[in-house]
Amino acid sequence: MTQAVTAAPSRTAAAVRLAGVSKAFGTGSSSLLALDQVSLDVAPGEFVCLLGASGCGKSTLLNLVAGLDQVSAGSIDSSGARVALMFQEPALFPWLTVTGNLELALKMRGVPRQDRRARAAELLESVHLGGFARKRPHQLSGGMRQRVALARALALTEDDGASEQGTVLLMDEPFGALDAMTRDLLHDEIERIWRARGLTVLFVTHNVREAVRLGDRVVLLSSRPGRVVQEFPVPIDRPRRIDDADVSTLAATITQRLREEVGRHGA
Amino acid sequence: MARETAQSTDEAAESNVEDTVVDSVESSGSTAGEPADTAGDTVKDAKVSQDTEADGLSRQLAGLDALELGGGTRGRSLLLVWSAIWPILTAALIGIAAWQLVVWSGWKETYVLPGPADTLPVFWDQMTNSRFWDAVALTMRRALVGFAVAVAIGVLIGALVSQFRVLRRAFGSLITGLQTMPSIAWFPLAILLFQLSESAILFVVVLGAAPSIANGLIAGVDYTPPILLRAGKVMGLRGLNQYRHLIMPASLPSFVAGLKQGWAFAWRSLMAGELLVIIGNTTSLGVLLAQARELNATAEMISYMIVILIIGIVIDQVFGAVDRAIRVRWGVDQD
Numbered sequence A: 001m002t003q004a005v006t007a008a009p010s011r012t013a014a015a016v017r018l019a020g021v022s023k024a025f026g027t028g029s030s031s032l033l034a035l036d037q038v039s040l041d042v043a044p045g046e047f048v049c050l051l052g053a054s055g056c057g058k059s060t061l062l063n064l065v066a067g068l069d070q071v072s073a074g075s076i077d078s079s080g081a082r083v084a085l086m087f088q089e090p091a092l093f094p095w096l097t098v099t100g101n102l103e104l105a106l107k108m109r110g111v112p113r114q115d116r117r118a119r120a121a122e123l124l125e126s127v128h129l130g131g132f133a134r135k136r137p138h139q140l141s142g143g144m145r146q147r148v149a150l151a152r153a154l155a156l157t158e159d160d161g162a163s164e165q166g167t168v169l170l171m172d173e174p175f176g177a178l179d180a181m182t183r184d185l186l187h188d189e190i191e192r193i194w195r196a197r198g199l200t201v202l203f204v205t206h207n208v209r210e211a212v213r214l215g216d217r218v219v220l221l222s223s224r225p226g227r228v229v230q231e232f233p234v235p236i237d238r239p240r241r242i243d244d245a246d247v248s249t250l251a252a253t254i255t256q257r258l259r260e261e262v263g264r265h266g267a
Numbered sequence B: 001m002a003r004e005t006a007q008s009t010d011e012a013a014e015s016n017v018e019d020t021v022v023d024s025v026e027s028s029g030s031t032a033g034e035p036a037d038t039a040g041d042t043v044k045d046a047k048v049s050q051d052t053e054a055d056g057l058s059r060q061l062a063g064l065d066a067l068e069l070g071g072g073t074r075g076r077s078l079l080l081v082w083s084a085i086w087p088i089l090t091a092a093l094i095g096i097a098a099w100q101l102v103v104w105s106g107w108k109e110t111y112v113l114p115g116p117a118d119t120l121p122v123f124w125d126q127m128t129n130s131r132f133w134d135a136v137a138l139t140m141r142r143a144l145v146g147f148a149v150a151v152a153i154g155v156l157i158g159a160l161v162s163q164f165r166v167l168r169r170a171f172g173s174l175i176t177g178l179q180t181m182p183s184i185a186w187f188p189l190a191i192l193l194f195q196l197s198e199s200a201i202l203f204v205v206v207l208g209a210a211p212s213i214a215n216g217l218i219a220g221v222d223y224t225p226p227i228l229l230r231a232g233k234v235m236g237l238r239g240l241n242q243y244r245h246l247i248m249p250a251s252l253p254s255f256v257a258g259l260k261q262g263w264a265f266a267w268r269s270l271m272a273g274e275l276l277v278i279i280g281n282t283t284s285l286g287v288l289l290a291q292a293r294e295l296n297a298t299a300e301m302i303s304y305m306i307v308i309l310i311i312g313i314v315i316d317q318v319f320g321a322v323d324r325a326i327r328v329r330w331g332v333d334q335d
Helices: A058-066 A098-108 A113-126 A142-156 A180-197 A208-214 A245-263 B007-028 B037-046 B052-069 B077-104 B116-127 B130-163 B165-180 B183-194 B198-222 B226-235 B239-276 B285-294 B298-330
Strands: A016-025 A032-042 A047-051 A073-077 A082-086 A167-172 A200-205 A217-221 A228-233
Touching (some): A032 A073, A058 A167, A142 A180, A180 A208, A208 A245, B130 B165, B130 B198, B130 B239, B183 B239, B239 B285
Parallel strands (some): A047 A200, A047 A217, A167 A200
Antiparallel strands (some): A016 A073
16 A cells, blocks of 8 residues: 555465554654564465554554555555544444445445346345344444445445455454354354455454454554564464364463563563 | 335334334233243344344343333324424414503504404405515515525525634634624615615525525534434445535434524515615515505504415424424434
């Protein structure tokens, strides 16, 4: 995004490439370094979980990739992929119906007016909310709203099948505010949609088990400033369950490493 | 966009969904983990294609949705109307009773302060008098014209001030200051500038109402939730699109509150104006009030005051209804 692609992207090109990304807020002595020299390659179709304690700059990182903010140093290259960002809050527009929210996103993606209603209906079907197009956001439960938000993010990555660049979905603790049962089902849901659509996902969480449950790879970030501490591949077959023994074992290892990292700030 | 389609089909669809929800909640009983069959089937029916692997997930999600939504409430609009009206009626009766008690106490002679029983026939007499209705028409015309001009000016100023930080610093507190200034204090200046004319009244009405309207708009823009602004940015809403699809609808509730307050100020300013600025042989509610005082016709005066009060209440109720409609749509109503 910030850098032009110099050569034609090869088959193994990253969907998102962060090279030495730093981000400081403020200037002079009061400036705060949020991210320090973060480098990360996310392969097309990969599901990467970013894990860290408070203050690790996870959300800052997603904002940078989404283009909502500018890097202080380094570069981010998403090779012209469609990028959509989803938050912990559904952030749906309360004055629009569910379908209205999706249609606005489609409009902003340049989908012609006559196609929007049908495309919105397809998207709602894909998150199992086909019967709720005419509802307003406040009439849905938290989990349902978050699925509408997911459908809206998917609407923003609609690719018309013309581009090979693929689509990148950035998720900022999307299930953090939901109860365990709902979260569990939504893990299945996002996994299914990720596979069906061949999405590239960059998923931020502070929940270690969730990261292991979902990710092909878990990237552990340090706090203040955020640096990549360690990367953990997740060699566990899918479908996984959050209470699988393999998931728990790897989660325990990563938790230990995370605790060490957090402990450094107490000293 | 979405709500332009036929309302009846919408409602049918909605009640269908709600029926399903209620059914499934009842039939699923205590087994929270097991999705209810009815809800699962309905969602499945609606599907065109559904791979079998995801079928279980689909059923579980539908079941959870059904459990979380609970039943809807509807079909009590008559009750709502009654629940809005009876407190007003009761208050009116208490007011009339208090008035009657004061009269009975013998504090003033009845030709100075007539009781409700003496005033009601006079009130009715006025209701059937064409001169009275001409007066109401003139007053309402002034009120509406003044309010319309105030809305135009208030929106313009509000939009500019909310948009530019420099203007905010320069005029933000001035607008709030103007809002607190009693409008009657403007009349000496208005009469000097415009003599005893319609313009003088309009000038003060606009000055009374516009600051509230501008402030309502400014507050609405200021309190657009930051998370919605971020979501809008992700969608690519910028510039005019951001205004049209995000900031304007988001500031609507606050804007309506500003309109309501602006109307109250406009109405007060107008009444003050009609008492002070009496133009030639025009007949307005203010003129009728002033004449009734000169003639010591207290019953007529009280009749006009009741009319002024009723008009104020009715229009306030209109704004209240708009405000409630927005709250219900947004899901922020208190009921």
